[in-house]
Amino acid sequence: MIKKKIVRRRRRKSGRKPYFGKDAHEAIVRYQGLDEIEDKNKVYIEEILPAFNKLAENLIFMHGFAKSPDKYESLKADCVSFLYETLGKFDASRGSKAFSYFNVVAKNWLIIQSKKATKHRSRVVSLDDTDSLSASDRAMIESYSIVPPPEITMLKKECMDELFALMKEIRTRLKSENEIACIDAIITLFTKIDDLDLLNKRAVFVYMRDLSNLNPKQLSVAMSSIRKHYRDLVKNEKYDIFLWS
Numbered sequence: 383m384i385k386k387k388i389v390r391r392r393r394r395k396s397g398r399k400p401y402f403g404k405d406a407h408e409a410i411v412r413y414q415g416l417d418e419i420e421d422k423n424k425v426y427i428e429e430i431l432p433a434f435n436k437l438a439e440n441l442i443f444m445h446g447f448a449k450s451p452d453k454y455e456s457l458k459a460d461c462v463s464f465l466y467e468t469l470g471k472f473d474a475s476r477g478s479k480a481f482s483y484f485n486v487v488a489k490n491w492l493i494i495q496s497k498k499a500t501k502h503r504s505r506v507v508s509l510d511d512t513d514s515l516s517a518s519d520r521a522m523i524e525s526y527s528i529v530p531p532p533e534i535t536m537l538k539k540e541c542m543d544e545l546f547a548l549m550k551e552i553r554t555r556l557k558s559e560n561e562i563a564c565i566d567a568i569i570t571l572f573t574k575i576d577d578l579d580l581l582n583k584r585a586v587f588v589y590m591r592d593l594s595n596l597n598p599k600q601l602s603v604a605m606s607s608i609r610k611h612y613r614d615l616v617k618n619e620k621y622d623i624f625l626w627s
Contacts, residue, residue, distance in 0.1 A: 400481075406433035407480040410472060423597060426466070434462045437481075437488055447492045457495065460584055463591075464491050466598060545572065552611045560596055564604035567593035 409429035416422045438461040441447070448454035465484055472483050546569065553565045567590050571578070578589070591601055 401436040402433040402481040402484075406430060407474070409433075410469065410480045411474050413469065414472070419599070426469075426597075430469075431462070434465045434484070437484060438462050438465070438492075441485075441489055441492055445489075445492070447496050456585075456588075457492070459588055460495070461488055461491060463584070463588060463598065464488075542572070548612070548615060551615060552608060555611050556607070558604070558607075560594075560600050561604045561607050563594040563596055564590070564601060565608055568608070 406429065409425055413422055413425045413430060416425065435458070438458045442454060442458060442461070448457050465488055468484075468487055472478075472480060474480070549565060549569050549572070553562065553569075556562050556565060570593055571586070571590065587598075587601070591598065594601060594604075596604065
């Protein structure tokens with residue numbers, strides 16, 4: 383009887399590189415060792431950012447953290463910004479891989495944001511969903527006036543005019559292009575403040591970053607310089623501003 387020879391087929395190795403593999407790991411280690419801002423930005427944008435983008439994208443889709451395209455884009459951008467802020471905390475000398483570390487960091491951050499969003503939704507009731515409101519709630523909403531008294535409106539306008547005057551004065555004192563880009567972004571932010579839905583400091587930071595085209599570190603340095611001028615000017619009675627909520 384002739385025995386059949388069993389030939390095992392070898393699986394072909396995929397030619398695709400992992401999106402967050404050895405190259406990204408080495409780029410992060412190299413980034414941590416650089417001193418020049420331009421060099422760090424180049425490494426981050428070209429070698430690290432694509433890996434962070436893909437990591438955030440995969441986690442959001444795999445675990446269903448975003449239910450709409452609009453929320454996905456903002457959540458992904460915030461997650462990548464958070465990963466950027468934690469770049470200095472990764473320690474390759476402990477033997478861990480960059481992917482493992484940042485995967486845990488990103489997932490934990492997304493879970494926390496998801497819990498915050500759920501908690502917010504449980505506290506907020508849509509005025510369009512009147513069926514879910516009690517009779518007393520509906521009566522309270524109907525009797526509530528959203529139009530402030532004329533004197534309050536006038537005072538708010540005067541306050542905003544003084545604030546814009548202060549920001550324009552700060553702008554005349556700034557020297558670097560980054561500082562000017564930052565104060566211009568702040569002025570734009572206050573100009574559009576009534577049309578924006580910025581729920582927290584991170585959302586404001588991301589919006590400022592997009593307006594100024596500055597990276598987080600550049601934005602932080604510029605803000606520090608602007609704060610110094612602000613503290614100096616508000617000592618003057620001319621800029622004694624009281625902000626109405």
